[in-house]
């Protein structure tokens with residue numbers, strides 16, 4: 138007798154969009170990729186991926202990197218050529234909070250993290266408040282770089298805010314880097330082309346191993362001269378790789394086959410958020426893309442733990458961040474059955490209003 142899919146214990150992992158596994162179509166694209174030695178500039182699949190992403194961004198050049206951390210750190214290292222200089226970013230930006238102090242270690246950079254005075258994203262006034270423009274007495278490290286992140290915690294940074302910050306940075310001779318690890322999601326959800334976002338910044342990084350489902354990889358994009366220098370630093374960082382076309386093939390496959398499914402993932406996230414809110418969950422951040430950040434019903438003692446354990450019993454892995462926020466991350470290997478199971482679990486635990 139067929140059992141209801143929603144009652145079968147499954148192995149759904151909603152802790153992050155980095156947990157995806159390459160499916161058979163991606164693996165066969167990787168197996169059949171033409172390859173060569175990329176340090177000699179002879180890997181045709183790496184070249185094809187770099188050209189494809191550069192063209193999506195309408196920028197002259199791109200560099201395939203092992204990870205988004207590597208791409209961000211290479212960007213900072215390449216921009217920061219005349220220390221002492223400073224970099225302004227959001228306090229929660231990955232480049233500041235989660236890259237192991239890399240900018241200080243690798244680029245002699247003073248990080249100036251700024252908390253938005255209003256809302257979730259940085260706005261021009263936040264950047265202006267901390268931007269170091271005047272170094273007459275030599276006391277300060279002038280700001281040479283502003284680093285933005287879009288999406289951040291799944292929330293889209295409005296293009297208008299990016300535009301204002303970009304104009305300000307340019308006016309003051311500073312560079313702009315975008316950690317666009319999830320810009321794929323932002324572009325799909327906002328309907329704004331990647332190239333439009335990219336036009337507002339000097340450099341950006343697009344990750345392939347998050348919502349795009351690749352096993353590894355990120356692409357750093359910028360001018361010919363910038364990417365040439367970043368390629369040199371990538372070698373220094375130990376990131377000069379050889380037949381990397383097997384990995385680049387996964388990226389090309391993801392752009393053609395995974396990226397187009399992102400809108401469905403976002404719809405599932407919305408459905409989940411609406412359903413959880415009917416069960417008394419508080420929505421902690423706007424659900425713009427693939428992430429649902431919620432707090433379990435506060436009226437129920439120990440609600441978060443009860444829900445996480447009940448979900449795990451049904452085969453759904455969840456993770457709690459910042460102490461009391463559940464960060465539920467959807468990706469292309471999550472289907473409607475999983476959302477049904479999670480909503481049934483929430484209803485069983487807390488009822489439905």
Ligand SMILES: Cc1ncc(COP(=O)(O)O)c(C=O)c1O
Nearest residue numbers: 204205206207231286316318346
């Ligand atoms: C916004 C953002 N940037 C950069 C990274 C670093 O990615 P990687 O794990 O590929 O180094 C992450 C990782 O989760 C991220 O969320």
